[in-house]
Amino acid sequence: MNAVITVVGKDKVGIMAGVCVALQKINVNILDISQTVMQNMFTMNMLVDVKQANVSYSEIVDALDAEGERLGVNIRIQREDIFDAMHRI
Amino acid sequence: MLNQHEILETLNMIDDQHLDIRTITMGISLRNCAHPDPKVCATKMYDKITKYAENLVKTGEAIEKEMGIPIINKRISVTPIAIAAESCETEDYTIFAKAMDDAAKTCGVNFIGGFSALVQKGFTIGDRRLINSIPEALATTDFVCSSVNVGSTKAGINMDAVKLMGETIKKTALRTADRDGFGCAKLVVFCNAVEDNPFMAGAFHGVGEPECAINVGVSGPGVVYNALKSVKGEPFDVVAETIKKTAFKITRMGQLIACEASKRLGAEFGIVDLSLAPTPARGDSVARILEEIGVSVCGTHGTTAALAMLNDAVKKGGVMASSSVGGLSGAFIPVSEDEGMIAAAEKGVLTLDKLEAMTCVCSVGLDMIAVPGDTSAETIAAIIADEAAIGMINTKTTAVRIIPAPGKNVGDSIEMGGLLGTAPVMPVHSEGSFDFINRGGRIPAPLNSLRN
Incomplete structure (x- = not known):
């Protein structure tokens, strides 16, 4: 199952590294990344595959919440389906 | 892959524009719960509801977490109790309302609908008993919602039922006078009631429905309002087109959630109800959409036309987005639940006649x-009666949910709390309709040709 991770927050060193390490720990594979910094705001969208994750989906959400709190940014993960439903016929 | 713009658009809708799934409502048939002993019947109802809806809230919360979209309410609707309890040998149906209430509490849902009767053509024994039990049932339960259908395009209007419901609403208000007549907020009088409506207080599980079905109501006045801000000054066809596109996107969410929920709960997927249902939160108002379309205050001249266009465009956009559209589907205008409506009513611009x-x-x-x-x-x-006549003639659902707040007058307002909001007391005409209502009988079904 694919999911979209969005990270939004004030730019600083180590956001990308933090998120990637957090994902590595729970064995979530990154498929695609797009990232920009606009007016000092860091915005990243990441497509990931959670099939091989070694924890439940709910625990992935919690792990990313915790990492977001540590980094001082907002991280959320949502199933890709919700975006596909809205933007793809 | 999805582009960044699309991802951010969806996130903005959820975060800033109050896009949400308003309700996942599980419809449960209680037709096999009949038993002459009311206690046995009530127990059977409780057992069946709690068995079927055991995982409703848990599943809703799991989907919410995975999809990242709020699912505000998880609710239950059941077969009209006047039918399910008809074979019981008791005059007082409050026992069944209590069983529903207990089941709602056990399941963790915040409303359960179906303390209902369908009397458009006449009363059965069960219908009368149910209606007579409404004031007590609504006063002594927390989550039970009640509805009575008094008319339809095919049957006409049962004016005896209309009279009885006027009295029942008064009794319910008095019975809950300590809470400003709160009981009436859980009581709807319908014409052309729909059987698969997921929204409260009017939800019930109709007799033509399957054993168990999942009906989902989507909402998003804030999303439509924001979309319209980008087409300021444009002609109406552009406005309608914008609303259609937005309604399409909103409804696709509903369809996804409905499919997912019904699959996980092992229930049939019923319908998606694509209604614009406001909440008292700022930025989640239907009145503000009408004002964005161009009327300076909701309720002034032009409001009806703006609303007609909005309602139609929502349906057109939504119909293609879902495999099965039903319920009430349109724009809701509950005064107390809409920040813009409250403001317009307080100004005296929005009157009962305009509504x-x-x-x-x-x-x-x-x-x-x-x-x-x-x-x-x-x-x-x-x-x-007026409202039912509009529904009957126009082949549409109409309803009245009115609260004669004990001891309150025009200028006061009553606090309902939560999603039910704050209702300013609105004036009614002081000239009576006594003789009109006391005629009784039935207004015959209308002709469906020569329509002018």
Whole structure:
């Protein structure tokens, strides 16, 4: 199952590294990344595959919440389906 | 892959524009719960509801977490109790309302609908017993919602039922006088009631429905409002087109959630109800959409036309987005639940008469309206009759949810709390309708040709 991770927050060193390490720990594979910094705001969208994750989906959400709190940014993960439903016929 | 713009658009809708799944409602048939002993019948109802809906809240919360979209309410609707309990040897149906209430509490849902009767053509024994039990049932339960269908395009309007409901609403208000007549916020009088409506207080599981079905109501006045901000000054066809596109996107969410929920709960996927249902939160108002379209205050001249266009465009956009559209589907105009409506009513621009006109072109009817506590039962019945006539003639659902707040007058307002909001007490005409209501009988079904 694919999911979209969005990270939004004030730019600083180590956001990308933090998120990637957090994902590595729970064995979530990154498929695609797009990232920009606009007016000092860091915005990243990441497509990931959670099939091989070694924890439940709910625990992935919690792990990313915790990492977001540590980094001082907002991280959320949502199933890709919700975006596909809205933007793809 | 999805592009960044698309991802951010969806996130903005959820975070800033109040896009949400308003309700996942599980419809459960109680037709096999009949038993002559009311206690046995009530136990069977409780057992069946709690068995079927055991995982409803848990599943809703899991989907919410995975998809990242709020699912505000998880609710249950059941077979009209007047039918399910008809074979019981008891005059007082409050016992069944209590069983529903207990089941709702066990399942963790915040409303359960179906303390209902369908009397458009006449009363059965069970119908009368149910209606007579409504004031007590609504006063002694927390989550039970009640509805009565008094008319339809095919049957006409049962004016005896209209009169009885005027009296029942008054009794319910008095029975819950300590909470400003709160019981009436859980009581709807319908014409052309739909059997698969997921929204409260009017939800019930119709007799033509399957054993168990999942019906989902989506909402998003804030999303439509924001979309319209980008087409300021454009002609109406552009406005309608913008609303259609937005409604499409919103409804696709509903379809996804409905499919997912029904699959996980092992219930049939019923319908998606694509209604614009406001909440008291700022930025989640239908009135503000109408004002964005161009009327300076909701309720002034032009409001009905703006609402007609909005309602139609929502349906057109939504219909293609879902495999099965049903329920009430349209724009709701509950006064107390809409920050813009409250403001317009307080200014005196939005009146009961204008609301009545608005109900001719939008979903449902006179909804969540507080009127002075001394309004007579006949006047309330006459308001119901007017609204039912609009539904009957126009082949649409109309409803009245009106609260004659005991001891309150025009200028006061009553606090319902939560999603039910704050209702300013609105004036009614002081001239009576006593003789009109006391005729009784039935208004015959209308002709469906020569329509002018």
